[in-house]
Amino acid sequence: MSTTTKTPATPGAPERRTTSRSARLLGDRRLSVLVTAALFLVMYIVGLSRYQNYGFGDSQVFLNLFIDNGYLLVAAVGATFVIMSGGIDLSVGSVIGFTTMLTAWLVQDVGLPLLLVIPISLAVGAFGGFLMGYVIHNFEIQPFIVTLAGLFLFRGLCLVISKESIAIDDSDVSSLAQTRVPLGLGELSIGAVVALVVLAAAFYVLHYTRFGRRVYAIGGNEQSALLMGLPLGGTKIAVYTMSGFCSALAGLLFMLYIQSGDPLHAVGMELDAIAAVVIGGTLLTGGSGYVLGTLFGVLVLGLIKSIIQFEGTLSSWWTKIATGVLLCAFILIQRVMTTRKKT
Numbered sequence: 307m308s309t310t311t312k313t314p315a316t317p318g319a320p321e322r323r324t325t326s327r328s329a330r331l332l333g334d335r336r337l338s339v340l341v342t343a344a345l346f347l348v349m350y351i352v353g354l355s356r357y358q359n360y361g362f363g364d365s366q367v368f369l370n371l372f373i374d375n376g377y378l379l380v381a382a383v384g385a386t387f388v389i390m391s392g393g394i395d396l397s398v399g400s401v402i403g404f405t406t407m408l409t410a411w412l413v414q415d416v417g418l419p420l421l422l423v424i425p426i427s428l429a430v431g432a433f434g435g436f437l438m439g440y441v442i443h444n445f446e447i448q449p450f451i452v453t454l455a456g457l458f459l460f461r462g463l464c465l466v467i468s469k470e471s472i473a474i475d476d477s478d479v480s481s482l483a484q485t486r487v488p489l490g491l492g493e494l495s496i497g498a499v500v501a502l503v504v505l506a507a508a509f510y511v512l513h514y515t516r517f518g519r520r521v522y523a524i525g526g527n528e529q530s531a532l533l534m535g536l537p538l539g540g541t542k543i544a545v546y547t548m549s550g551f552c553s554a555l556a557g558l559l560f561m562l563y564i565q566s567g568d569p570l571h572a573v574g575m576e577l578d579a580i581a582a583v584v585i586g587g588t589l590l591t592g593g594s595g596y597v598l599g600t601l602f603g604v605l606v607l608g609l610i611k612s613i614i615q616f617e618g619t620l621s622s623w624w625t626k627i628a629t630g631v632l633l634c635a636f637i638l639i640q641r642v643m644t645t646r647k648k649t
Contacts, residue, residue: 435550
């Protein structure tokens with residue numbers, strides 16, 4: 307008669323396997339993006355169930371999220387590159403406001419054609435970003451200080467152009483602002499189409515080019531990137547130049563959306579852009595994140611505004627309150643993820 311010896315179970319093995327699975331899940335870089343996408347889906351389903359009789363389920367309502375937030379998406383894409391590299395750009399809102407003022411002044415008062423004003427505005431924004439990136443790298447000054455100076459500079463230049471709002475009644479601007487691109491289920495504005503094109507270009511650059519890999523490497527560990535021989539200075543300057551360009555482009559889209567220039571346009575919009583990037587899963591410390599996460603971050607902020615509008619009884623300030631709560635929640639998620647990675 308044969309006997310079979312059973313190997314005793316290792317105490318605590320199931321618990322260790324469960325812990326390792328949870329650690330891998332919390333350490334997955336895609337987790338925060340998936341959380342943001344799930345949050346958007348849940349919010350949209352709640353909106354459908356609550357406001358179905360008010361037309362919330364109309365496909366055009368969904369497309370309006372892109373129409374109403376196209377300029378913010380472009381600004382947030384530029385901010386994504388900066389934050390991914392371990393930096394910060396506080397000048398975004400001021401560059402947007404300055405671009406609306408510069409464009410309105412050149413078109414309305416000077417009389418230049420819109421096709422000439424657009425490249426001028428984009429060049430000014432990109433040059434401003436280049437200067438900030440150059441100062442940050444060559445003088446080794448914290449990005450917070452340099453871009454804060456840029457914030458005051460561009461906001462002051464708005465007031466130099468005019469202390470009053472400049473309404474634009476140019477036919478080219480009106481025609482471009484009213485142009486719609488049919489999609490079958492609805493239509494998008496030119497600004498929304500441009501924003502999606504910028505998003506697609508940023509996705510390709512960040513995930514499929516050497517430049518994108520350099521941005522990740524510098525944000526992950528600047529000293530290691532330097533030891534690997536990566537062009538640290540050129541990449542940093544290029545990142546801030548890109549942010550300045552995107553901010554100027556966002557200013558042009560905002561100008562089309564508002565059809566005016568005002569020295570108080572886009573005050574605080576840099577915080578909205580940063581919030582969208584962080585809610586989208588990009589680490590504030592840099593080196594981790596996805597540009598598609600930024601898209602979901604913008605859509606979540608836009609959906610909050612839409613739900614408050616459909617509710618009708620809530621103040622618009624609830625948008626800021628909800629944004630603050632979400633921002634705190636996602637910063638806590640990032641903290642847990644980074645702690646798990648270290649352990």
